[in-house]
Amino acid sequence: MSVVSVEKDYDSLSLILVAEFDAPIERVWQLWADPRQLERWWGPPTYPATVEKHDLVAGGEVTYLMTGPGGETSRGWWRVTSVDPPSSLEFADGFANQDGTPNADMPTIAVQMRLTEHDGGTRMELRFSFDSDEHMELLERRGTLDVIPQSVGQIDALLAADMKT
Amino acid sequence: VLTYNRMVVGGLADEDVDRLFHALADGTRRDILDRCIRGEPSVSRLADVYPMSFAAVQKHVAVLERAGLVTKERRGREQLVHTDGDAVGRARRVLDELETAWRGRVERMADLLAQVPKNEPSTGHVR
Numbered sequence: 001m002s003v004v005s006v007e008k009d010y011d012s013l014s015l016i017l018v019a020e021f022d023a024p025i026e027r028v029w030q031l032w033a034d035p036r037q038l039e040r041w042w043g044p045p046t047y048p049a050t051v052e053k054h055d056l057v058a059g060g061e062v063t064y065l066m067t068g069p070g071g072e073t074s075r076g077w078w079r080v081t082s083v084d085p086p087s088s089l090e091f092a093d094g095f096a097n098q099d100g101t102p103n104a105d106m107p108t109i110a111v112q113m114r115l116t117e118h119d120g121g122t123r124m125e126l127r128f129s130f131d132s133d134e135h136m137e138l139l140e141r142r143g144t145l146d147v148i149p150q151s152v153g154q155i156d157a158l159l160a161a162d163m164k165t
Numbered sequence: 166v167l168t169y170n171r172m173v174v175g176g177l178a179d180e181d182v183d184r185l186f187h188a189l190a191d192g193t194r195r196d197i198l199d200r201c202i203r204g205e206p207s208v209s210r211l212a213d214v215y216p217m218s219f220a221a222v223q224k225h226v227a228v229l230e231r232a233g234l235v236t237k238e239r240r241g242r243e244q245l246v247h248t249d250g251d252a253v254g255r256a257r258r259v260l261d262e263l264e265t266a267w268r269g270r271v272e273r274m275a276d277l278l279a280q281v282p283k284n285e286p287s288t289g290h291v292r
Contacts, residue, residue: 002275003268008260015260019271023278031274041273109263124271128263 014129021122025115028122029086032056032113039064047074058082062091063100075100078111089113181233188232193217194225197246201235207243 007016021028031037035054043049043066053063062078075096082090094108112127188194193215200206200214208226212219226246229235238245 002271006264006268008264010257010260013259015263015267017264017267017271019274021275021278027278028274031277037277040277041270044269044273126267128267130259 012129014127017126017128019124019126020118021124022120023122025117025122026086028115028124032089033085035062038062042066056080056083056089063096073098077102087115184228184232185234188228188234191225191228194229197222197225198229198234198248201229201246201248205245205247207245208237209243211246 002019002021003017004020005016005018009015031041033056035051038054039049039051042051042064047066047068050065050067051062052065053061055061058080060080060083062080064076066074066076068074075098076094077096077100078091078093080089080091082088090110090112092108093111095103097103107130110129112125114125116123116125189198197211200211208223209219211226212222215222226235226237229246230237235246235248238247
């Protein structure tokens with residue numbers, strides 16, 4: 001059993017996920033601290049991640065590249081805000097442009113990760129939140145997905161009507 | 166003169182269809198709509214983009230608004246223009262996607278932990 005609880009707050013756009021692992025805390029920490037291990041779980045099998053830069057210190061940066069089934073790539077970065085091995089890590093997780101610079105058009109997620117010893121294993125608590133300004137932007141951007149099929153549907157309907165005249 | 170079949174046009178009345186066509190018939194308005202789909206520009210920010218007066222941009226926005234394509238919302242001194250949508254529904258999807266992504270990550274972490282580590286990590290930061 002890994003994930004033990006997920007709490008979502010739709011108003012503040014935050015999520016808390018708690019997982020438990022049957023492994024010592026240092027071992028779990030290494031999943032984050034060792035770039036070769038990080039890239040084995042960060043991306044799904046269809047989008048494996050390659051970690052390029054991995055500077056896990058406050059103010060440091062982690063950058064990665066994900067490669068899709070068709071060879072398409074997307075880039076992301078973390079900006080590390082605090083690190084306390086082996087028990088906590090905080091960072092902002094964001095998207096990057098193809099040249100690796102942060103993509104300001106996409107929202108960033110603040111991630112707080114805590115590891116504690118628990119029942120001979122390790123408990124991992126992850127808290128995610130969206131910056132409030134970016135949160136609004138994100139919601140609008142997500143609106144693209146809603147609005148496009150709707151407008152396309154309208155245009156199709158209009159064209160269909162047009163054909164009948 | 167075009168006549169439209171109301172039954173086909175998903176319940177839109179003739180005048181609604183006219184407004185929609187009129188709104189989409191102009192390149193500037195299509196561009197404004199596109200910017201509103203991607204973000205939430207203010208009217209003054211839109212006015213900076215086009216070589217036309219604030220009033221002219223405001224008129225274009227009003228045409229889009231009458232066609233039901235965008236909504237204006239006053240926030241502080243700014244008038245923000247956005248496309249309609251269900252914010253709660255979107256928030257739900259955003260968090261659901263985040264949950265799905267991280268459930269997958271946690272699962273892969275557990276799989277890795279179940280494997281015997283082949284060698285000690287060289288770049289760890291355990292002090």
